[in-house]
Amino acid sequence: MGRLLFTGGTVVTAEGSYQADVLIKDEKIVAVGKDLSGDGAETVDVSGKLVMPGFIDAHTHMDMPFGGTVTADDWATGTAAVAAGGTTMIIDFALQEEGGTLAGAVETWTEKARDKALIDYGFHVAITDLRDDVKTELPSLAAKGIASVKIFMAYKGTPLYSEDDDLFEVLQLSKDAGVLVLVHAENGDVIAKLQEQALARGDIAPRFHALTRPPQVEAEATGRAIRLAEVAGAPILIVHVSCAPALEEIHRAHERGQTVYAETCPQYFAFSYSDLAREGFQGAKYVCSPPLRDESNRPALWNGLKVGDLQIFGSDHCSFNYEGQKELGKEDFTLIPNGLPGVEERAMALWTLGVRKGRLSENQFVAALSTNQARIYGMYPKKGALVPGADADIVLWDPELSVMATVENRHGNVDYTPYEGMAFDGGPASVYVRGRLVYRDGEIMGEHGSGRFVERSFTATRGLEARV
Ligand code: DUC
Ligand code: ZN
Numbered sequence: 017m018g019r020l021l022f023t024g025g026t027v028v029t030a031e032g033s034y035q036a037d038v039l040i041k042d043e044k045i046v047a048v049g050k051d052l053s054g055d056g057a058e059t060v061d062v063s064g065k066l067v068m069p070g071f072i073d074a075h076t077h078m079d080m081p082f083g084g085t086v087t088a089d090d091w092a093t094g095t096a097a098v099a100a101g102g103t104t105m106i107i108d109f110a111l112q113e114e115g116g117t118l119a120g121a122v123e124t125w126t127e128k129a130r131d132k133a134l135i136d137y138g139f140h141v142a143i144t145d146l147r148d149d150v151k152t153e154l155p156s157l158a159a160k161g162i163a164s165v166k167i168f169m170a171y172k173g174t175p176l177y178s179e180d181d182d183l184f185e186v187l188q189l190s191k192d193a194g195v196l197v198l199v200h201a202e203n204g205d206v207i208a209k210l211q212e213q214a215l216a217r218g219d220i221a222p223r224f225h226a227l228t229r230p231p232q233v234e235a236e237a238t239g240r241a242i243r244l245a246e247v248a249g250a251p252i253l254i255v256h257v258s259c260a261p262a263l264e265e266i267h268r269a270h271e272r273g274q275t276v277y278a279e280t281c282p283q284y285f286a287f288s289y290s291d292l293a294r295e296g297f298q299g300a301k302y303v304c305s306p307p308l309r310d311e312s313n314r315p316a317l318w319n320g321l322k323v324g325d326l327q328i329f330g331s332d333h334c335s336f337n338y339e340g341q342k343e344l345g346k347e348d349f350t351l352i353p354n355g356l357p358g359v360e361e362r363a364m365a366l367w368t369l370g371v372r373k374g375r376l377s378e379n380q381f382v383a384a385l386s387t388n389q390a391r392i393y394g395m396y397p398k399k400g401a402l403v404p405g406a407d408a409d410i411v412l413w414d415p416e417l418s419v420m421a422t423v424e425n426r427h428g429n430v431d432y433t434p435y436e437g438m439a440f441d442g443g444p445a446s447v448y449v450r451g452r453l454v455y456r457d458g459e460i461m462g463e464h465g466s467g468r469f470v471e472r473s474f475t476a477t478r479g480l481e482a483r484v
C-alpha cells in the first residue's frame with residue numbers, strides 16, 4: 017500500500033486541534049507532526065480540511081430480522097452508507113436466535129459481513145434466551161474479542177424481551193467476564209398495556225407509537241437498569257437516550273459515582289414528535305424506539321453531550337423501506353417495524369446542529385463520534401486516535417461542504433430518507449480505512465469484503481463514564 021503524507025491540514029482530535037502533517041505507512045499511522053518528510057511518500061494536500069480519526073458507530077443493525085421482516089440494508093449497502101458518512105468502523109448487533117447459542121449468533125453475523133463489509137467491524141451479542149448453557153457460555157465471548165452484550169427491556173411479547181432477573185444475572189456474569197452490558201431501557205410491560213388500550217380505542221396511527229411509550233417509561237427503565245447494575249457492582253451502558261427524564265437518571269448515577277456510560281442518537285436532535293404526526297401514514301417513516309420526543313428535551317440532551325453525561329453518539333441505523341415494510345403497520349401502529357436509517361447522516365447532523373451552532377466544540381464532536389467509542393468499547397488506541405501505531409482510519413472533513421440530503425444521493429438501500437431536504441453544512445470529503453481510500457466526494461471507492469473484524473477487550477475507563 018506504501019506511504020501517504022497528508023500535508024497542510026488541521027488535525028482535530030478529542031484533546032485539541034493543531035496544524036500538523038500525518039504520515040501513513042501501509043495500514044498504520046507512523047508520524048504526526050510539523051513539516052514531516054515523507055521519504056518518497058505520495059503527498060496529499062489537505063489544506064482547508066480537518067484531519068480526524070475515522071468515526072466509529074457502535075450502534076447499527078445490518079441485515080437483521082426484526083418486527084416480522086428484515087432490515088433493508090445488508091452489509092454491502094449498509095457499509096457503503098457507513099463509509100459515505102465518514103465512519104470507518106461499526107459495531108453491529110448479532111442476535112441470538114431462539115434456542116441458539118451466543119457463538120451461533122457470532123457465526124451468523126460473521127457470514128453476513130464476509131465479502132460485503134467495506135469498513136472494519138465488531139459485534140455485540142444481543143442475548144434473547146438466557147438458558148443455563150448460555151450463562152456458562154457468556155464468559156467465552158471476551159476471548160472471541162466480543163466485549164459487549166445487549167439486553168432489551170422492551171418488546172414484550174417478542175423473543176427480544178428480557179425480565180429483570182435475566183438482566184440482573186447477565187450484569188453479574190458479564191462483570192466477572194470483562195464484558196460490558198448494553199441496555200435498551202424502556203418498560204416493556206407498561207408499553208404493552210398502553211398499546212393494547214390504544215388499539216382497543218381504535219388509535220391505530222403512527223403517532224400512537226410515541227404516545228404509548230412516554231418519556232417516563234424510558235426514565236423508569238433507565239433508572240431500574242442502573243440500580244440493578246449498582247447492585248451487581250457492574251458497569252452498564254444505556255443505548256439511545258432520547259429524553260430529559262432518562263438523562264436525569266444517568267446524571268444522578270454519575271453524582272453517586274456509578275460507572276454508567278450512555279449514548280444518544282441523531283434522530284433525537286433532527287426530528288420530533290411532530291414528524292410522527294405527519295399527514296396520512298407518512299409518520300411511519302419516523303417510527304423508532306425510543307420514539308421521537310417533544311423538542312423541549314433537546315437542551316438537556318445537548319448539555320448531556322457537552323458535560324459528558326452522554327459520552328457517545330451512535331446512529332441506531334435500522335432501515336426499513338416505506339413500501340412493503342413500514343406499510344405492514346398501516347392498520348395497526350404496533351406492526352410498523354421500528355427503526356430509521358441514519359448511519360450516513362450521523363456525523364453531518366452532529367456537525368450541523370451541534371458544532372456549527374456553537375453547542376459543541378469540534379473536539380467534543382470527535383470524542384462523541386470516535387475516541388470515546390473506541391475507549392468505552394475497548395479498541396483504543398488502535399481505533400479512535402491519530403497517533404503513531406494506530407490504524408490509519410482517517411476522515412478528511414470539509415467544514416465548507418454543503419450537502420442536501422435526498423433519497424437519490426444516499427448510499428444505502430432504503431426507499432426514503434427521513435432527512436429528505438435537510439441541508440448539512442460540513443461533511444466528509446475523503447475517508448480512509450487502514451490507509452485505503454473507501455470514499456471520496458460522493459463516491460464509494462473501497463472494495464466490499466475488505467473490512468476486517470476487530471477484536472475488542474473491555475476494561476471500565478474511569479473518568480469517561482461520568483461527569484466529575
Ligand atoms: N430500536 C429501533 O428503533 N430499531 C431497532 C431496535 C431498537 O431498539
Ligand atoms: Zn434498542
Ligand code: ZN
Nearest residue numbers: 075077332334
Ligand atoms: Zn438499536
